[in-house]
Amino acid sequence: MGMPAAPDRSRLRVLVVEDDATIGRHLETGLLGHGYTPTWSRTGTGALAEAARTPYDAVLLDLGLPDTDGLDVARTLRARFPGLLIVILTARTDDIDIIAGLDAGADDYLVKPFSLTVLLARLRAHLRRHNGTSPAPEPVRLGDLVIDTTGRRCTLKDIEVVLRPKEFDLLALLARHPGEALSRETLMAQVWDENWFGSTKTLDVTMASLRRSLTQAAGALARPCRLPRITTLRGHGYRLER
Numbered sequence: 001m002g003m004p005a006a007p008d009r010s011r012l013r014v015l016v017v018e019d020d021a022t023i024g025r026h027l028e029t030g031l032l033g034h035g036y037t038p039t040w041s042r043t044g045t046g047a048l049a050e051a052a053r054t055p056y057d058a059v060l061l062d063l064g065l066p067d068t069d070g071l072d073v074a075r076t077l078r079a080r081f082p083g084l085l086i087v088i089l090t091a092r093t094d095d096i097d098i099i100a101g102l103d104a105g106a107d108d109y110l111v112k113p114f115s116l117t118v119l120l121a122r123l124r125a126h127l128r129r130h131n132g133t134s135p136a137p138e139p140v141r142l143g144d145l146v147i148d149t150t151g152r153r154c155t156l157k158d159i160e161v162v163l164r165p166k167e168f169d170l171l172a173l174l175a176r177h178p179g180e181a182l183s184r185e186t187l188m189a190q191v192w193d194e195n196w197f198g199s200t201k202t203l204d205v206t207m208a209s210l211r212r213s214l215t216q217a218a219g220a221l222a223r224p225c226r227l228p229r230i231t232t233l234r235g236h237g238y239r240l241e242r
């Protein structure tokens with residue numbers, strides 16, 4: 001037995017969308033050095049063209065781009081590639097920008113300046129979940145809502161409910177434990193990363209948009225439906241009611 005082989009990430013393509021030359025080069029070099037295949041695009045338009053040409057596993061997206069708003073790029077990418085991992089890189093520290101970014105379809109965000117080590121750890125955690133192979137569990141049925149984790153599909157009275165990746169993961173986790181109180185720590189660890197670095201505000205933002213997505217889907221149906229209720233447990237976490 002020799003040394004453990006370095007993880008092979010050579011087939012994992014990462015699109016870096018960043019107009020700042022220093023940050024762009026830093027990211028490109030760092031990703032290359034850690035076995036990823038990066039492509040660096042300096043504009044939003046260029047990034048969308050590149051994403052249409054080549055399948056990517058992840059996009060690191062600066063919000064302040066010279067030609068177009070990064071939020072629009074995030075929205076377009078999410079609409080075209082539902083399974084794509086999108087991590088927003090932002091110098092904007094206002095909560096509203098982070099919320100807007102997650103609402104635009106991003107899975108996660110990093111506020112500049114961030115360390116490459118943290119970025120790579122987040123990327124590893126996300127991609128492991130995105131590409132993880134586990135035995136196929138049965139779809140979970142809750143009232144008129146069906147959550148199929150194998151197909152990553154959520155339906156309400158057989159109509160598909162479009163959820164962002166983290167909304168889906170959060171719902172799927174709660175649905176696997178109906179009637180159980182799940183702590184914020186458990187949810188953060190399971191849905192995001194066991195080594196979570198950021199604030200748990202991400203959880204509340206994602207929960208709010210999950211609830212909104214479900215309510216909207218229910219409202220769009222012609223007939224009334226039975227939607228499971230998610231209760232907020234102050235100071236603890238959340239519980240999906242049976």
Ligand code: CA
Nearest residue numbers: 019062064065
């Ligand atoms: Ca910028």
